[in-house]
Amino acid sequence: MSDLLTRDFFDRPTHVVAPDLLGRIVQFGPVGVRLTEVEAYGLPGQDPASHTYRGRTPRNAVMFGPPGFLYVYFTYGMHFCANIVCLPEGLGSAVLLRAGEVVAGLDVARERRTGVKDRDLARGPARLAMTLAFGRAQNGLDCFGGGPLRVLAGSPGGKIMSGPRTGVSTGADTPWRFWIDGDPTVSPYRAHVPRRNDRVLRKAVRSAENTDL
DNA sequence: GTGCAGATACACT
């Protein structure tokens, strides 16, 4: 199974595309990852968790473009995460690639992430991005442009599960996180722990220390 | 298993 999907595949709402994406293979150059966990992000003004919630910015501009393009963003000052844009140009939504299993270019993937167990190579959104070598330069790449980035057909080979995304009030009734049941490469990530108070406290302590110096 | 440090882009005051 290595047929290409068509762009139409992504010309649908994210919560429809996301579960359908499980088991498909994202290939970039020599490395291919079979998706085992994804998360859908909604439209501006509708999904507080989405980067497009507050409208268009230079960073999220790709999300407002046509479907089937890669949106790579930088977060926490050190990590990249990758999404694929859904719905027609101008709407602004995408599916986050959370985890997967390396099924092609395993040797290259191991070289990129030495000392990491095979199952952990793409187990988590930022790890997946590292393994596929997604970075700033890959933001805005077309999955259907005939270039090194492609999405291939595949089947989940397991039961598809879904659950609510954490920390979101609006989408609490609609479970927009999808994974393949029992797959060892599904990221263990916890329900987004809002460590706000801890972080605020730590930051306060740090700045207090700086002041004392 | 749990807890924390890291360091940048962006929205908001």
Next chain:
DNA sequence: GTGTATCTGCACG
């Protein structure tokens, strides 16, 4: 100017 973020690796138990 300030606070948060679609998180990971490592230290520790």
